[in-house]
Amino acid sequence: MNAPVMLGLPTMPPPAPRGVGNLRGDEKFPAAARRALADTQLRRNLGKATTTIRGKRAQVVAELPDWEELREAGRQLKVHTMADLPDYLAQLESAVTAHGGVVHWARDANEANQIVIELIRGKGVDEVVKIKSMATQEIGLNEALEAVGITALETDLAELIVQLGDDKPSHILVPAIHRNRAEIREIFLREMADVDPALSDEPAALAGAARQHLRRKFLSAKVAISGANFGIAETGTLGVVESEGNGRMCLTLPDTLITIMGIEKLVPRWQDLEVFLQLLPRSSTGERMNPYTSMWTGVTPGDGPEEFHLILLDNGRTAVLADADGRDALNCIRCSACLNVCPVYERTGGHAYGSVYPGPIGAILSPQLTGIEDNASLPYASSLCGACYDVCPVKINIPEILVHLRAKHTETYASEHRVPSAEAAAMSTAAWVMSNPKRWTLALRSGRLGRILGRKRNVIGDVPLPLAKQWTDARDLARPPKQTFRDWWAAEHGGER
Amino acid sequence: MRTALFITCLADAMFPEVGKATVQVLERLGQTVEFPAGQTCCGQMHVNTGYQKQALPLVERFAEVFWPYDAIVAPSGSCVGSVCHQHAMIAKRFGSPGLVEQVEAVAARTYELSEFLVDVLGVTDVGAYFPHRVTYHPTCHSLRMLRVGDKPITLLRAVEALELVELPAADQCCGFGGTFAIKNSDTSTAMLADKMRTVLDTGAEICTAGDSSCLMHIGGGLSRIRAGAKTVHLAQILAATREEPMVLGRAERQAEVHAGPEAVL
Ligand code: SF4
Numbered sequence: 159m160n161a162p163v164m165l166g167l168p169t170m171p172p173p174a175p176r177g178v179g180n181l182r183g184d185e186k187f188p189a190a191a192r193r194a195l196a197d198t199q200l201r202r203n204l205g206k207a208t209t210t211i212r213g214k215r216a217q218v219v220a221e222l223p224d225w226e227e228l229r230e231a232g233r234q235l236k237v238h239t240m241a242d243l244p245d246y247l248a249q250l251e252s253a254v255t256a257h258g259g260v261v262h263w264a265r266d267a268n269e270a271n272q273i274v275i276e277l278i279r280g281k282g283v284d285e286v287v288k289i290k291s292m293a294t295q296e297i298g299l300n301e302a303l304e305a306v307g308i309t310a311l312e313t314d315l316a317e318l319i320v321q322l323g324d325d326k327p328s329h330i331l332v333p334a335i336h337r338n339r340a341e342i343r344e345i346f347l348r349e350m351a352d353v354d355p356a357l358s359d360e361p362a363a364l365a366g367a368a369r370q371h372l373r374r375k376f377l378s379a380k381v382a383i384s385g386a387n388f389g390i391a392e393t394g395t396l397g398v399v400e401s402e403g404n405g406r407m408c409l410t411l412p413d414t415l416i417t418i419m420g421i422e423k424l425v426p427r428w429q430d431l432e433v434f435l436q437l438l439p440r441s442s443t444g445e446r447m448n449p450y451t452s453m454w455t456g457v458t459p460g461d462g463p464e465e466f467h468l469i470l471l472d473n474g475r476t477a478v479l480a481d482a483d484g485r486d487a488l489n490c491i492r493c494s495a496c497l498n499v500c501p502v503y504e505r506t507g508g509h510a511y512g513s514v515y516p517g518p519i520g521a522i523l524s525p526q527l528t529g530i531e532d533n534a535s536l537p538y539a540s541s542l543c544g545a546c547y548d549v550c551p552v553k554i555n556i557p558e559i560l561v562h563l564r565a566k567h568t569e570t571y572a573s574e575h576r577v578p579s580a581e582a583a584a585m586s587t588a589a590w591v592m593s594n595p596k597r598w599t600l601a602l603r604s605g606r607l608g609r610i611l612g613r614k615r616n617v618i619g620d621v622p623l624p625l626a627k628q629w630t631d632a633r634d635l636a637r638p639p640k641q642t643f644r645d646w647w648a649a650e651h652g653g654e655r
Numbered sequence: 656m657r658t659a660l661f662i663t664c665l666a667d668a669m670f671p672e673v674g675k676a677t678v679q680v681l682e683r684l685g686q687t688v689e690f691p692a693g694q695t696c697c698g699q700m701h702v703n704t705g706y707q708k709q710a711l712p713l714v715e716r717f718a719e720v721f722w723p724y725d726a727i728v729a730p731s732g733s734c735v736g737s738v739c740h741q742h743a744m745i746a747k748r749f750g751s752p753g754l755v756e757q758v759e760a761v762a763a764r765t766y767e768l769s770e771f772l773v774d775v776l777g778v779t780d781v782g783a784y785f786p787h788r789v790t791y792h793p794t795c796h797s798l799r800m801l802r803v804g805d806k807p808i809t810l811l812r813a814v815e816a817l818e819l820v821e822l823p824a825a826d827q828c829c830g831f832g833g834t835f836a837i838k839n840s841d842t843s844t845a846m847l848a849d850k851m852r853t854v855l856d857t858g859a860e861i862c863t864a865g866d867s868s869c870l871m872h873i874g875g876g877l878s879r880i881r882a883g884a885k886t887v888h889l890a891q892i893l894a895a896t897r898e899e900p901m902v903l904g905r906a907e908r909q910a911e912v913h914a915g916p917e918a919v920l
Contacts, residue, residue: 187839188838188839188840188841188842191839191841191842192841195841195842195845501827501828501830501846502839502842502846505842505845505846506842537705538834538835538838538839539839539842540832540835541795541828541830541831541832541833541835541843541846542703542795542832542833542835543795543799543828543832544795544796544798544799544800545795545799545826545828547799548799558744561702561703561705561741564703564704564705565702565705565706565707566705567705568704568705568706569705569708581704582706585700585701585704585706585709586706586709588700588701588709589698589701589706589709589710589712589713592664592695592696592698592713593695593712593713593716594695595692595693595694595695598664598695598696602667602668628836628837628838628840629836629837629840629875631840631844632840632843632844632847632875632876632879633844633847633871633872633875633876633878633879634874634875634876634878634879635871635875636669636871636874636875638668638669639669639670639671639672641671642667642668642671643662643666643667643670643671643674643675644662644667644690644692646671646674646675647674647690647692648692651690
């Protein structure tokens with residue numbers, strides 16, 4: 159590969175483009191969350207599902223005496239890979255090519271979608287089967303294919319439920335986590351032409367119906383589309399980790415396989431899987447090992463697809479990599495453990511985040527991929543409780559990145575507006591007051607408003623102040639004390655007042 | 656050993672009883688506590704809301720004011736968490752290399768109350784008396800940032816006449832989260848509702864914790880629904896003795912409901 163020639167100052171790499179893909183929501187998080195919180199069925203489904211999976215994860219993680227060492231190994235492997243990403247990508251490209259695969263580079267969602275469309279058209283088909291893949295969700299591949307008359311059939315059970323229900327995924331691993339089995343049965347009865355009208359809502363019966371529906375498609379499909387959990391630079395091997403086996407069917411039956419992989423999914427060596435294949439299943443489904451792990455290296459004549467295309471997707475990732483304080487978000491192996499433990503996600507569900515990447519990882523990844531201002535409410539969608547950081551198998555310090563992105567947002571806002579926001583003004587005033595003990599003491603003494611308001615019950619009920627209203631909607635406020643601590647101290651111990 | 660109290664801006668303005676209680680406990684254990692009047696705020700609210708640069712003067716002030724002391728004690732896991740985990744970051748981004756060194760040195764000597772009592776003084780029985788049914792909420796920053804572990808529980812177990820009941824799903828966030836409680840008030844309230852339910856399920860009259868901020872959130876919610884349970888800071892429980900018991904509900908002790916900073920604006 160020729161090294162690119164750089165002239166002049168390097169420019170900032172572009173974010174994921176607008177108008178394509180599923181990284182941006184229609185409304186801000188608090189508004190979307192408000193609606194989700196009112197959906198009692200959603201909250202019941204999510205509460206149940208996340209509690210179960212949290213318990214399973216905790217159990218299998220506790221079995222491993224070297225869990226913390228594994229996490230550290232996972233983190234270091236990822237940090238190392240990101241530091242040398244261009245070299246490893248070039249290695250991957252030559253290894254895949256050497257094994258008969260074709261590598262395509264896609265700068266963004268539009269380019270990736272276009273490459274896929276042309277490849278499918280080249281095969282003269284108008285129907286493809288798909289393995290569950292976050293990257294294709296991210297770039298809105300199904301929508302792009304539909305626009306040119308190509309049908310993409312999701313073969314993952316949960317993904318199929320979402321697709322048939324004309325819905326959006328709300329979890330990166332369990333896309334239909336917001337649905338219960340009664341709802342799923344109803345969707346199948348409505349959308350599957352060939353389903354038995356007496357279908358029950360037993361999980362086995364539902365899976366059976368989906369299997370029947372899909373089996374014929376697997377056997378007739380000429381082209382399959384997948385994502386990848388890992389790409390191994392050293393060998394050019396791609397890997398998909400799954401539970402159902404439908405992925406294995408897609409990867410082996412059709413003649414042509416197109417894999418779309420974010421450039422951050424690389425690991426340097428085959429041996430590195432030792433670490434990740436221990437971390438991933440335990441963190442994601444709470445299993446010691448997932449049922450199906452498929453690996454393929456280019457093409458093998460007479461065995462599986464005869465044509466293999468790998469599309470390496472940037473779509474804002476280089477921009478993330480350029481931010482030293484935010485780039486660890488690229489280390490994510492999409493296990494979804496952080497979603498399952500997040501108290502915010504558990505209550506609002508995934509749709510409120512507006513992006514295919516919900517929960518804590520979404521709150522740090524989506525705003526970085528799109529540029530902070532397109533997802534500015536997401537870094538605030540967290541109480542910074544830190545549960546995500548504790549479970550992350552590659553130790554991404556999510557709370558720290560959230561705080562970093564909040565700063566990035568306020569700084570971007572300030573640089574684009576001449577008048578500071580009301581919040582920025584209040585913060586500046588507060589900092590000005592608090593950076594000087596005399597001013598602070600005076601401010602405390604003059605703060606008597608709350609005491610007047612709270613005269614009756616010793617607590618403040620409804621305070622008619624715009625900011626305080628958000629507080630007093632659900633919580634009382636105590637009346638501030640007559641004497642601050644510092645005044646008490648001065649009175650007791652003497653000294654400066 | 657020169658020991659300084661870092662009161663935190665919230666307790667200074669709203670919960671002076673928590674500060675007085677901290678002083679009482681430490682003095683009862685033979686410590687001489689100083690209160691450097693130059694202190695104000697750790698800057699956590701600024702950092703967590705996205706105003707890192709504005710936090711710099713607060714970080715500088717903290718390091719300067721507390722530099723002369725061997726130990727700095729605060730009745731707040733959250734503020735100590737900020738001192739230990741955020742000050743160096745702010746200093747690195749906006750301050751001088753000298754400041755980085757200074758804040759790191761001061762942070763290493765800054766302790767949350769239960770850490771100071773158990774780790775530094777080596778005391779678990781502080782001679783307290785508190786004849787109430789109590790449950791303990793391990794606030795997120797004490798639990799996951801500072802890793803105070805069961806130090807507060809150990810201290811509570813040693814309190815005479817105190818009946819400690821375990822809080823179910825204790826590690827779940829109460830939903831406060833600083834400006835999160837305002838910016839995402841609906842989600843915050845949903846989290847609060849679950850926390851209140853687990854507190855009330857224990858049948859405890861008192862929910863205690865090491866952070867006034869979370870307590871004013873939980874306590875404010877309990878007060879609003881007239882739940883018949885209150886929030887009291889760990890320091891206040893540890894300060895109560897047979898001779899000077901804590902009388903719950905006495906308005907001037909401000910133990911009932913932990914209130915928000917909005918009230919002083
Ligand atoms: S951020 Fe960590 S915990 Fe969350 S999905 Fe990614 S790897 Fe898993």
